[in-house]
Amino acid sequence: MKTQSEFPATKCISSEYLTTEELAVDLGVSLRTLLRWRDSRIGPPITMIGRRCFYRIEAVRQWALSREGVTRPGPTPKSPKPPYKSYGAKAPATARQRNQRREESSRRRRAA
Numbered sequence: 001m002k003t004q005s006e007f008p009a010t011k012c013i014s015s016e017y018l019t020t021e022e023l024a025v026d027l028g029v030s031l032r033t034l035l036r037w038r039d040s041r042i043g044p045p046i047t048m049i050g051r052r053c054f055y056r057i058e059a060v061r062q063w064a065l066s067r068e069g070v071t072r073p074g075p076t077p078k079s080p081k082p083p084y085k086s087y088g089a090k091a092p093a094t095a096r097q098r099n100q101r102r103e104e105s106s107r108r109r110r111a112a
Helices: 020-027 031-040 057-066 095-111
Strands: 017-019 047-049 052-056
């Protein structure tokens, strides 16, 4: 059996790939963020070898370049509520209006 030193000096395939942990450190994000990106398919493309997940360095570079200038969407502005449409019904009463009606009805009961 040949030892590694007996093989010709060729580029090792594993040197072209990063593990999930290595890429998280390289990008400066948490491991959980990288896993979330992978689950939502917004992160760099993966290569599965067995059960292990690897990232090809060149694919990560291309992904990073494609993200250049992409900004995170801000909060969506709330649309104004449509005006209350009354089809024979009254507009909803405010708390002040409800209290005034209660006071008026209680005064009428006392007066009667």
